[in-house]
Amino acid sequence: MSVTAAKGFTAAGIAAGIKDSGNPDLALVVNNGPRLAAAGVFTSNRVKAAPVLWSEQVVKGGRISAVVLNSGGANACTGPKGFQDAHATAEKAAEVLEGHSAGEIAIASTGLIGITLPMDKLLPGIEKAAGELSEHGGEKAAIAIKTTDTVHKTAVAGGDGWTVGGMAKGAGMLAPGLATMLVVLTTDADVDADVLDTALRDATRQTFDRVDSDGCMSTNDTVLLLASGASQVTPGYDEFAAAVRTVCDDLARQLIGDAEGASKDIRIEVVNAATEDDAVEVGRSIARNNLLKCAIHGEDPNWGRVLSAIGTTRAAFEPDELNVAINGIWVCRNGSVGDDRDLVDMRYREVRITADLAAGSESAVIWANDLTADYVHENSAYSS
Amino acid sequence: MSVTAAKGFTAAGIAAGIKDSGNPDLALVVNNGPRLAAAGVFTSNRVKAAPVLWSEQVVKGGRISAVVLNSGGANACTGPKGFQDAHATAEKAAEVLEGHSAGEIAIASTGLIGITLPMDKLLPGIEKAAGELSEHGGEKAAIAIKTTDTVHKTAVAGGDGWTVGGMAKGAGMLAPGLATMLVVLTTDADVDADVLDTALRDATRQTFDRVDSDGCMSTNDTVLLLASGASQVTPGYDEFAAAVRTVCDDLARQLIGDAEGASKDIRIEVVNAATEDDAVEVGRSIARNNLLKCAIHGEDPNWGRVLSAIGTTRAAFEPDELNVAINGIWVCRNGSVGDDRDLVDMRYREVRITADLAAGSESAVIWANDLTADYVHENSAYSS
Numbered sequence: 123m124s125v126t127a128a129k130g131f132t133a134a135g136i137a138a139g140i141k142d143s144g145n146p147d148l149a150l151v152v153n154n155g156p157r158l159a160a161a162g163v164f165t166s167n168r169v170k171a172a173p174v175l176w177s178e179q180v181v182k183g184g185r186i187s188a189v190v191l192n193s194g195g196a197n198a199c200t201g202p203k204g205f206q207d208a209h210a211t212a213e214k215a216a217e218v219l220e221g222h223s224a225g226e227i228a229i230a231s232t233g234l235i236g237i238t239l240p241m242d243k244l245l246p247g248i249e250k251a252a253g254e255l256s257e258h259g260g261e262k263a264a265i266a267i268k269t270t271d272t273v274h275k276t277a278v279a280g281g282d283g284w285t286v287g288g289m290a291k292g293a294g295m296l297a298p299g300l301a302t303m304l305v306v307l308t309t310d311a312d313v314d315a316d317v318l319d320t321a322l323r324d325a326t327r328q329t330f331d332r333v334d335s336d337g338c339m340s341t342n343d344t345v346l347l348l349a350s351g352a353s354q355v356t357p358g359y360d361e362f363a364a365a366v367r368t369v370c371d372d373l374a375r376q377l378i379g380d381a382e383g384a385s386k387d388i389r390i391e392v393v394n395a396a397t398e399d400d401a402v403e404v405g406r407s408i409a410r411n412n413l414l415k416c417a418i419h420g421e422d423p424n425w426g427r428v429l430s431a432i433g434t435t436r437a438a439f440e441p442d443e444l445n446v447a448i449n450g451i452w453v454c455r456n457g458s459v460g461d462d463r464d465l466v467d468m469r470y471r472e473v474r475i476t477a478d479l480a481a482g483s484e485s486a487v488i489w490a491n492d493l494t495a496d497y498v499h500e501n502s503a504y505s506s
Numbered sequence: 507m508s509v510t511a512a513k514g515f516t517a518a519g520i521a522a523g524i525k526d527s528g529n530p531d532l533a534l535v536v537n538n539g540p541r542l543a544a545a546g547v548f549t550s551n552r553v554k555a556a557p558v559l560w561s562e563q564v565v566k567g568g569r570i571s572a573v574v575l576n577s578g579g580a581n582a583c584t585g586p587k588g589f590q591d592a593h594a595t596a597e598k599a600a601e602v603l604e605g606h607s608a609g610e611i612a613i614a615s616t617g618l619i620g621i622t623l624p625m626d627k628l629l630p631g632i633e634k635a636a637g638e639l640s641e642h643g644g645e646k647a648a649i650a651i652k653t654t655d656t657v658h659k660t661a662v663a664g665g666d667g668w669t670v671g672g673m674a675k676g677a678g679m680l681a682p683g684l685a686t687m688l689v690v691l692t693t694d695a696d697v698d699a700d701v702l703d704t705a706l707r708d709a710t711r712q713t714f715d716r717v718d719s720d721g722c723m724s725t726n727d728t729v730l731l732l733a734s735g736a737s738q739v740t741p742g743y744d745e746f747a748a749a750v751r752t753v754c755d756d757l758a759r760q761l762i763g764d765a766e767g768a769s770k771d772i773r774i775e776v777v778n779a780a781t782e783d784d785a786v787e788v789g790r791s792i793a794r795n796n797l798l799k800c801a802i803h804g805e806d807p808n809w810g811r812v813l814s815a816i817g818t819t820r821a822a823f824e825p826d827e828l829n830v831a832i833n834g835i836w837v838c839r840n841g842s843v844g845d846d847r848d849l850v851d852m853r854y855r856e857v858r859i860t861a862d863l864a865a866g867s868e869s870a871v872i873w874a875n876d877l878t879a880d881y882v883h884e885n886s887a888y889s890s
Contacts (some may be wrong), residue, residue, distance in 0.1 A: 149577055161616060165813060166818075167817040167818055168816075168817040168818070168819075168825060169813045169814060169816060169825045169828075169841070170817075170825070194633065196810075198810065199809075199810055199813055199841055199842055199843070200842055200843070201826065201840065201841065201843075202841035204842075234810075235810025235811075235813070235814070236809065236810045236838070236842070237843070238842055262856070279886070294615040335659060340594060340819065341810075341814050345744045349706040366542060381555055403807030412796070412877075412881075413885050415530075416884075416885035417885065417886060418879070419882065419886045420885075420886025420887055421884065422887075425583075425620065426580075426582065426583055426618075426619025426725075427618045427619075429553045429583055429725070430551060430619070430724060430725050432552075433552040433553030433554075433725065434550075434551055434552075435552075439552075439822070441552060441553045441554070442585065446552075454583065454620070455581055456585065456590075457583035457585065458555070458583055458584055458620070459583070459584070459585075459621070489675050493796075493882055494882055495799070495879035495882045495883065497796075498800050498801075498803065498879045499875055499879065499882075499884075501796070501797050501800035501801065501804075502800040502801060502804025502806065503804055503806075
């Protein structure tokens with residue numbers, strides 16, 4: 123599974139000593155070809171970590187031969203030294219891996235913001251990881267990128283003779299424009315960088331970009347898609363894009379399920395919107411409403427807070443035509459009291475909110491989490 | 507103090523039985539003239555409560571002779587019946603108060619959303635309140651509009667021979683575009699409705715609109731300013747506007763200080779912005795960042811989360827020129843590590859964040875609260 127499910131890739135995950143805990147903190151993913159096509163999507167936060175600035179440049183060439191990922195430090199807000207460190211990391215990987223060029227090696231980091239990485243541990247770690255590269259190393263790589271994640275996250279999909287696999291890290295700061303989220307996807311399909319780019323942007327727009335755990339957009343979000351061409355199969359675009367989207371969707375759902383301190387996963391479906399943009403705007407507004415997130419935590423089907431959130435958007439709707447269902451019960455009809463709220467069963471982790479704008483035929487799904495005392499505790503103690 | 511500090515006004519606050527607890531829940535404020543000038547500012551939420559829809563119409567005429575306010579029910583998302591109830595409330599007040607017209611009586615409600623008001627209790631309550639109207643009734647009126655407020659909120663300012671006084675209710679759902687916030691201001695200055703409107707909009711823009719306790723905008727926010735002309739003094743505009751702003755600022759600060767479940771009041775000052783709009787946008791983004799709000803609760807001077815919030819805005823800035831101070835210590839300089847974060851003393855309730863955009867000379871102050879387990883508890887149990 124993970125990034126070594128597709129042929130042509132090797133990976134490793136090791137403990138380099140970046141984390142004081144001694145847990146795995148360095149992952150290496152290598153594309154052994156024959157093709158080295160790649161695409162990437164990065165945080166839209168204007169305060170970007172050094173590895174993001176580095177990898178954005180690498181991806182522009184359409185080729186990535188290897189990815190070095192570390193947990194235990196985000197290398198964000200670290201000034202010129204941070205960028206030098208990202209560069210030195212790529213140089214070291216190029217040196218250790220035969221026949222690689224630093225300009226084709228992507229870097230991704232996650233962890234505390236505002237502290238520089240311990241390069242005296244990271245650089246030897248790359249050498250150690252290179253020595254452990256394996257076609258079965260995907261799981262270990264996925265484990266090495268965890269921070270507050272309780273589980274490592276992998277997914278796989280594919281077609282006749284070809285595969286798309288991936289790993290993700292993320293458990294908080296999840297918001298549109300991506301998240302404190304590192305994702306590496308690999309495929310052995312024989313496709314070029316342009317196809318990868320189109321398929322990846324299409325998939326992230328409808329998956330990772332619609333995950334909004336806590337409204338906080340990070341400085342480090344990175345999603346990379348690497349193709350080795352090792353299957354020698356070139357699938358049709360639609361089939362390939364669907365597989366990429368399936369893997370992204372699966373990983374995005376796992377991120378929400380592992381969000382820091384959450385007790386509920388909230389699936390917000392906005393239907394009958396005039397445009398898809400309207401549906402997304404309304405979904406995000408609902409997803410970010412702290413009062414509603416608290417109510418869901420308390421298993422209170424508080425549709426008034428849903429309406430209040432819808433009312434802050436610019437979407438097309440009439441207040442007295444809005445309908446809201448919670449777990450299938452239409453508790454709000456025509457902007458007013460609907461079916462008996464006592465019929466709503468909210469005991470399970472997944473809560474479904476349906477907001478009917480009665481303004482068209484477009485729809486979108488946004489995933490969010492509830493707001494809990496555990497979230498407050500985790501994030502008032504963890505300095506990131 | 508409160509709404510009866512200015513000459514020409516009487517008020518009352520009584521228990522009408524709208525609240526099951528038996529606490530005061532109905533307030534009446536009457537302008538006895540000679541002038542009946544008025545202005546109002548309402549929630550920008552597109553889902554507006556019935557009393558907001560009613561009072562917006564009343565204010566258009568530039569005259570308000572009385573205001574009926576109730577706690578214990580927001581009369582929001584209540585359909586045509588809700589609007590009929592608001593209308594009936596005004597009719598009843600006009601009938602009870604001699605020489606008044608329903609079209610000049612404003613209504614304001616706060617409490618649970620999605621349930622209709624108990625008119626069999628509210629209407630007799632208006633009669634009872636009218637019987638208790640007094641020039642000293644301002645405090646009782648301020649007490650009767652409380653919901654989860656722990657204290658009632660009043661303020662006063664003025665000039666030579668004239669006064670501006672006011673009361674406010676609000677303890678959560680506070681966000682730009684106003685809040686679950688009812689405010690009635692009165693003045694005995696002899697000024698017309700246009701002056702009141704200009705002064706009120708100017709004041710709310712820089713006070714209530716810059717209070718962002720939890721990012722949630724309500725359906726019921728109402729700020730009214732009534733002038734009786736009873737002082738027979740017409741102050742200069744600047745002096746009058748300054749007094750209105752002083753009272754609004756005082757009340758806004760009290761709202762933040764009493765926000766549900768908060769343990770810190772956060773004063774966010776954005777300086778050296780290219781425009782005032784940039785400063786406000788950045789301030790709001792910082793104010794709404796849940797991860798930062800948790801960090802402040804944990805007394806963690808986590809400037810990385812401030813930078814991350816700034817990075818999501820469209821404001822003019824360069825990431826490597828940003829500076830951030832927390833309680834006077836410049837923990838971030840030039841987008842990277844600054845002075846020692848251990849120097850930051852965060853023991854006190856008020857926390858000051860200064861964000862220097864290094865892009866101009868404009869500034870703005872936004873007030874927010876921290877995010878606490880108590881906030882989660884209060885809002886997962888309280889169905890509103």
